Amino acid sequence: MKHAVPQRMFHVKHKNTGWITSIANQKGGVGKTTSCINLAASLAAQGKRILLIDLDPQGNTTTGLGIDKQAVESGTYEVLMGEKSLQNALVETDCEHLFLLSASMDLAGLEIELVEKKDREHCLRQAFLEYDGRFFDHVLIDCPPALSILTLNALTASDAVMIPLQTEFYAMEGLSQLMDTIRRVRSSLNPDLLMDGILLTMVDRRNNLAQQVEDEVRGYFGELVYKQVIPRNVRLSEAPSYGTPVMYHDARSLGAEAYLQFSKEFLLRYQAQGEVE
Numbered sequence: 001m002k003h004a005v006p007q008r009m010f011h012v013k014h015k016n017t018g019w020i021t022s023i024a025n026q027k028g029g030v031g032k033t034t035s036c037i038n039l040a041a042s043l044a045a046q047g048k049r050i051l052l053i054d055l056d057p058q059g060n061t062t063t064g065l066g067i068d069k070q071a072v073e074s075g076t077y078e079v080l081m082g083e084k085s086l087q088n089a090l091v092e093t094d095c096e097h098l099f100l101l102s103a104s105m106d107l108a109g110l111e112i113e114l115v116e117k118k119d120r121e122h123c124l125r126q127a128f129l130e131y132d133g134r135f136f137d138h139v140l141i142d143c144p145p146a147l148s149i150l151t152l153n154a155l156t157a158s159d160a161v162m163i164p165l166q167t168e169f170y171a172m173e174g175l176s177q178l179m180d181t182i183r184r185v186r187s188s189l190n191p192d193l194l195m196d197g198i199l200l201t202m203v204d205r206r207n208n209l210a211q212q213v214e215d216e217v218r219g220y221f222g223e224l225v226y227k228q229v230i231p232r233n234v235r236l237s238e239a240p241s242y243g244t245p246v247m248y249h250d251a252r253s254l255g256a257e258a259y260l261q262f263s264k265e266f267l268l269r270y271q272a273q274g275e276v277e
């Protein structure tokens with residue numbers, strides 16, 4: 001992967017939705033949702049206007065922001081099916097500047113419904129093309145733990161993909177499959193898709209093995225790997241049960257601090273490429 005950072009200006013076609021970044025890894029439990037919520041909240045706290053899209057049928061991003069999944073009337077399902085426009089389906093959250101497109105209860109069934117549909121990987125992209133609402137600096141998409149049609153929709157609609165990697169012995173396993181998928185998406189569905197970077201999560205630096213894994217990943221992927229890592233921190237796992245990002249649960253926790261620093265590094269990668277026209 002040569003492109004460590006996005007290398008082009010916005011397409012005029014989605015100037016209202018800024019940069020669109022998928023947070024993807026087909027492994028479950030690697031920190032996708034935690035990273036989405038806390039990156040989004042950290043960016044919003046710095047005044048960036050953020051839209052978070054919960055594309056995982058489990059809806060952990062939705063509940064993690066204190067929104068009741070059962071009560072969602074229009075969310076990702078309705079938008080992907082073209083039943084509702086993006087601007088009419090997104091909702092405000094308790095965090096200023098942070099908006100959410102919730103996961104709908106029906107999202108799990110969408111996979112099957114889309115099988116028959118023509119251009120089924122383009123549903124989300126289409127929703128962005130038709131978007132005519134408030135301005136966002138960044139859109140973050142929380143992907144499900146599978147290389148499914150939903151994930152393909154996310155990658156097709158995105159400018160870049162960010163991969164959270166749990167720093168454990170099997171960290172690299174499955175990564176080549178993900179990279180293959182990204183390459184395939186580039187060669188057919190979305191030639192403009194770039195690699196944003198790799199974020200090491202649940203890092204325990206007291207553990208020698210974790211240090212070896214980190215060295216190995218950095219040795220292999222070089223500058224693609226974010227300098228900031230996310231430590232294993234209990235506050236990060238507690239916060240969703242309070243329906244809040246960690247910075248509003250315990251602002252001084254190591255987890256909150258790490259995501260804030262990471263968000264600054266994330267912003268630099270995009271700012272280097274120029275702001276919205």
Ligand SMILES: Nc1ncnc2c1ncn2[C@@H]1O[C@H](COP(=O)(O)OP(=O)(O)O)[C@@H](O)[C@H]1O
Nearest residue numbers: 028029030031032033034202231232233236237
């Ligand atoms: N840095 C961390 N420290 C401690 N627990 C974490 C950390 N990151 C995630 N977790 C916890 O690990 C579990 C899986 O994380 P999650 O973000 O839901 O992963 P994914 O979305 O990739 O499935 C969750 O219970 C979450 O609270």
Ligand SMILES: [Mg+2]
Nearest residue numbers: 032033056060
């Ligand atoms: Mg998740």
